[in-house]
Amino acid sequence: MVLHNPNNWHWVNKDARDWTKDYFNQKLTTIEAEENGVSVKVTKVLSIDGDVDVSQRKGKVITIFDINVKLEYSGKNADGVEASGSINVPEVAHDTEEDEYVFEITNYADAKDKQAIRDLVRTKITPQLRKAFGAFSGDLMAEHGKDIQHVPSNDPAVTAKKVAAAPSSSNSATKDTKSTQSESVHTKGHVVNTVTLTETYEFNTSAEQLYLTFVEPQRVAAFTRASPREFEPKEGGKFVLFGGNVEGAFKSLEQNKKIVQSWRLAEWPKDHFSTLTLVFDQGSDSTNLRLKWDGVPVGQDEVTKRNFEDYYVRSIKTTFGFGAIL
Numbered sequence: 001m002v003l004h005n006p007n008n009w010h011w012v013n014k015d016a017r018d019w020t021k022d023y024f025n026q027k028l029t030t031i032e033a034e035e036n037g038v039s040v041k042v043t044k045v046l047s048i049d050g051d052v053d054v055s056q057r058k059g060k061v062i063t064i065f066d067i068n069v070k071l072e073y074s075g076k077n078a079d080g081v082e083a084s085g086s087i088n089v090p091e092v093a094h095d096t097e098e099d100e101y102v103f104e105i106t107n108y109a110d111a112k113d114k115q116a117i118r119d120l121v122r123t124k125i126t127p128q129l130r131k132a133f134g135a136f137s138g139d140l141m142a143e144h145g146k147d148i149q150h151v152p153s154n155d156p157a158v159t160a161k162k163v164a165a166a167p168s169s170s171n172s173a174t175k176d177t178k179s180t181q182s183e184s185v186h187t188k189g190h191v192v193n194t195v196t197l198t199e200t201y202e203f204n205t206s207a208e209q210l211y212l213t214f215v216e217p218q219r220v221a222a223f224t225r226a227s228p229r230e231f232e233p234k235e236g237g238k239f240v241l242f243g244g245n246v247e248g249a250f251k252s253l254e255q256n257k258k259i260v261q262s263w264r265l266a267e268w269p270k271d272h273f274s275t276l277t278l279v280f281d282q283g284s285d286s287t288n289l290r291l292k293w294d295g296v297p298v299g300q301d302e303v304t305k306r307n308f309e310d311y312y313v314r315s316i317k318t319t320f321g322f323g324a325i326l
Contacts, residue, residue, distance in 0.1 A: 014054045015302055016144050020067070021048050023139065027132050028071060033124035038116045040075030040125060046086065054144040061145045063137050066093040073125065075117040083107050083114035087121065089129070098134045101126075192272050195301050197293040201313050204323040207282040210289065211256045213316055214278065223315040242311075248273060256280060265304070268297055286323075289313075 025045050032041035050067030069092050074084040088104040103126045107118050203210050213219045215233035220241070229240035233250060239261075240247045248263040257280055262273040274295035281288040296304050317323045 014144055016052045016054055016065075016140060017048075017050075019143065020052045020065070020136075020140070021045070023136070024048060024069065024132075028129070031125060031128045031132070033120055033128070035120060035124060037078030038075065038120050040073055040117055040120045042071050042087070042125065042129075043074050043084075044072040046070040046072050052140070054140065061141070062094075063140050063145075064094050065137075065140070066091065068092075069133075071129075073121055075120065077113060077116045079113070081113050083109065083111075083117045085118065085121070087125070087129070089133070092133050092136070094137060096133075098130045101130055101133060103129070192269050192295075193298040194274070194295045195298055197291070197296055197301055197305055199291045199305065201289045201291070201309075202323060203287050203289060203317065204285070205287060205320070207280040207287045208256045209320075210287050210316075210322065211259070211280050213320065213322075214259055215253065219320075223319045224311070225315075248276075251275070256282075263293075265300070268300065272297065 028042050028045055030042075033039070047070045048067055050065070052063075052065040052067060054061065054063055069089040071087040071089075072084065073087060074082065076082050085105065085107040088106075090102055090104070092101065103122070105118055105121050105126075107114050110118075213223065217228060217231045217233075220231060220239075221227045224241055226241075226243065229244060231237075231239045231241075233239075233253065235250055235252055238247070238249045245266045246263070247266070248261050251260040251262055253259055259278045261276045261278075263276040264273045272295070274293055274297075277292040277294075279290040279292075281290060291308075293304070
């Protein structure tokens with residue numbers, strides 16, 4: 001799925017964690033070595049934890065990843081004694097040089113006659129792992145970079161050419177997000193599978209001031225870093241933000257308490273709108289913003305939440321001084 005990014009707006013990010021797991025399962029389990037009658041082979045990828053993103057930043061497509069990789073190996077010494085163990089690589093990151101990788105090698109049942117197998121892992125397997133990790137960034141870019149590459153245009157209304165590709169998805173929501181069971185929404189002749197997101201954010205300001213931040217055009221222009229193309233904060237009033245990449249309408253407004261919007265990203269299925277509900281809960285010295293987001297397309301839930309946090313929550317806090325940035 002190609003993501004729109006008119007005027008190099010930064011709402012472009014692709015989560016490639018699932019692809020990364022498949023990639024390393026294919027690449028790393030072919031690594032093996034033999035020397036002086038001792039043999040060893042990487043047999044399994046035990047786990048891959050962390051983040052893998054392909055992003056567009058200021059017109060340039062980049063890869064950003066930081067993962068912990070755990071592998072399993074097995075082998076035999078010259079006498080045919082078998083041993084197996086694990087290789088833990090604490091950090092495989094976009095800024096890690098080939099000679100900077102750390103390998104923690106452990107035999108499951110350590111014994112003197114199995115040391116030769118562990119030594120072969122260190123001398124012959126880890127150099128191959130270094131090369132495989134070093135090639136990952138380029139392969140990641142080649143596979144996913146084209147999906148979010150901005151097509152230059154003097155007219156910000158011109159969208160990027162769409163390239164057919166399967167959308168990324170995740171079986172679980174992010175840590176603080178609760179996803180309901182997937183639903184199917186009929187949108188003008190086609191069905192869109194969707195999920196619901198919920199989250200709460202704290203702001204060090206009053207409910208009144210936070211509410212105004214979402215409905216006053218001048219404030220919206222400040223935290224989005226551009227004047228809205230259209231913005232009518234009234235029931236039925238439309239809004240177009242971020243150079244046309246976000247659009248929707250106000251469904252209802254309850255002063256200082258609640259805003260309900262229809263909301264969509266330009267790359268979502270045609271004519272499909274989610275329903276974004278923002279509830280402003282005034283506390284003693286802060287305000288909690290309770291978010292409920294119905295109708296987010298499956299596969300867009302994590303990136304939608306993450307970018308709402310970056311380009312709404314974080315931007316509002318930094319622009320108006322409404323709280324710490326976590």
